[in-house]
Amino acid sequence: MANRKTRPVKPGELVPVADRIQWMLGWRAILSVAVLATWWLSDTPAAGGAGTWIGLALAWPAGTALSMLAPRAGRRVARAALTVSLLGDGVLLALAKWALGDQHHVLEFLIVLHAVAVTLLASFRTGVRLAVWHCFVAVLVIDAVMLELLPGTPTSTPWVFFGVLWAAVASTAGFAAMNERELRRRRHDSEQLRQFGLRTTTAPDAVTVAAALAEFAFEELPARKAVVLAHVQPPVAGEGGHTLGAYVELAGTTRLGALGPDSEPGPRSVIRHAMAAGPQLLRRLDPDADPWLAAMLPDAHNVVVLPFTIDKVTGALVVEVRRDRLERRLLETAMQATLHASVALDRIVLTEHIRATAETDGLTRVANRKRFDEAFAAALRHAGTSGADLALALVDIDHFKRLNDTYGHLTGDEVLKLVAAAIRAAIGESDLVARYGGEEFAVVMPGRDAASALATAERIRLSIAALETVTGVTASLGVATSPAHGSDAEALIASADAALYDSKHNGRNKVTFADAQPTGVLR
Incomplete structure (x- = not known):
């Protein structure tokens, strides 16, 4: 039929x-x-x-x-x-x-x-x-x-x-x-919420969700301006999270992305009060309690604050509405949209946390070997097609086995954490540090020529040498570049490994640039 x-x-x-x-x-x-x-x-x-x-x-x-x-x-x-x-x-x-x-x-x-x-x-x-x-x-x-x-x-x-x-x-x-x-x-509200739910479900990142929520509030309430602040918890307890936001006014949407510490709500902030007591309707904002928010919404009046708190994300939608009185129906619709957005934000953040956990070394909190292999292969492909420079540095902690035998593995683990943090602080934003082996780290440096790579490697060596530990810690480094030392992963790693071998045999605590051909293999 x-x-x-x-x-x-x-x-x-x-x-x-x-x-x-x-x-x-x-x-x-x-x-x-x-x-x-x-x-x-x-x-x-x-x-x-x-x-x-x-x-x-x-x-x-x-x-x-x-x-x-x-x-x-x-x-x-x-x-x-x-x-x-x-x-x-x-x-x-x-x-x-x-x-x-x-x-x-x-x-x-x-x-x-x-x-x-x-x-x-x-x-x-x-x-x-x-x-x-x-x-x-x-x-x-x-x-x-x-x-x-x-x-x-x-x-x-x-x-x-x-x-x-x-x-x-x-x-x-x-x-x-x-x-x-x-x-x-009601049907219009339901349809708008359905469309908003579809937008947030397919959003590629948290900033897109925040921007969609700000746009929704701006159009539906209606509003003069709308701001979304969302604080994302870190994947690992003890590490600092980050705050992201989006801002909408008549001219259009401003996707603020990650924000600085000045945007985080203070103890007297209306956002923190809303998280504890529920949605807030204000005549005006207090610049002393919310300096960043007051700067985003200067001279704002008739302000609505709708908080959201879920597993990995907390924040609020802050809207300056155009009317002195806001229909309860519109307020409920905005609250539903805020709930949808918070769920979408939490889903995206949780997915990112899972991905980060799968690609992060559990002890040192830098990239693991799997992440290194993927990032290094991608960097090589980009360098091969674009002709851009690419450098690789291998970092090995000197006398690490002696340190473990003398002070124990707990001390050795603490040294590994400190060394990883020192390397991370010495490299650029586009560089990637990964734990390559037991006490060995690899640093992928896209876009760096030989001089720039050697300068970065020297900063890494000095940063490690300056660490305050129970015993002095130094590291030996080997640096190789593409295409001078090869255009594939095996050749470039072998060249950097050979340079690291030379640093070890020439007194340690050194940076060595690879020869045109590998001279040896580190044992």
Whole structure:
């Protein structure tokens, strides 16, 4: 059986036309039973015989049931079928009111009930139009009786009936309009949150998530300015985390990325207060308590602070709104978006922590051998295609076995940590230090020629020699460059290893630049 192709509901459309036609058909069947029961219980003879009344009561909903097929023909045909069936309802009810004579008050009640039902089931606009139609048809029937086109006693225009009809329809339409407007707003909010959730789920990094949250708040609240601050916990306890942020104003988004220590909330900060007490609504920011935030939002008033705290990330969305009063619906939507963003941030940070853990040496907290192999291979490929310089330095701690035997492995581990930190402090931001072996480290230096690489290696040697330990610590280094000493990993490592061998055999605590060809292998 083939799947039936259905038309998706458009944004803002609460109920499809096909569903409204179904509901109206069910209501029409109930109305038919009510009209037939009124005729059956009537004490005075009504116009038309029993066959006419029963036939109309059965044919009325049965005939309009054909409108159920209208949605298959398209949206316009479905709307036309709904309109025609409602106009037919007005004509049939007016004729039934005329035919029942003394029971016309019961039919007037059913007409009012019909208009109210259509207002609720179809739409408030349709209900108002139908009330106009009922009045128009009623006037036509009265005029037909007065002109003796229809039998009966002429009556004055039923102003009381019209007043009751319009009072019922107007009040119902008013409440329906308010409810529909609120439902449309809620639907809009849900759709925006869904779209925001998709954006944050596929965001490549934490800064993109922060920027998306700031943009969402700026557009939906609405806001003059919006700032997102997020403090990311470090992968390892004891290491310093970092703060990132994003800023949005009328000119567009500023993705601030990683921020300095001056951006971190102080002890009196409204952000810290919000984390402890929940969302905050402020008239103005305190520059003394939040100097960085006050600088980002100068002279801000009507400030909303929405905090988020999750496993690896804490922070807040800070928004300067344009209105003195903020609808609760908008505030709740912003809080939901903040929750979505915090979950996305935590997911990204956790993924980065897992990746960093997999690529980091557990003891020294520098890159491990796996990370070195990947980074070195990538650097070689880049150097080969771009012609850029590339240098490699191997660092070996002098007499490390003697240090371990004399002072124990705990001291040896502490020395390894200090040496790793010293190397990391002496190299550039684009360089990579990795633990290559037991007491040996490797430093990959993209873009460095021989002179620059030797200068960096000398800084590393001096930095290690200056360490304060239970015993003096020195290191020997060997440096090789590409393409002078090879364009593949094996050749470059062999050249640096041979240079390190020469440093060891020439008194240690030295930096040696590799010869054109390796002269030996370090044992």
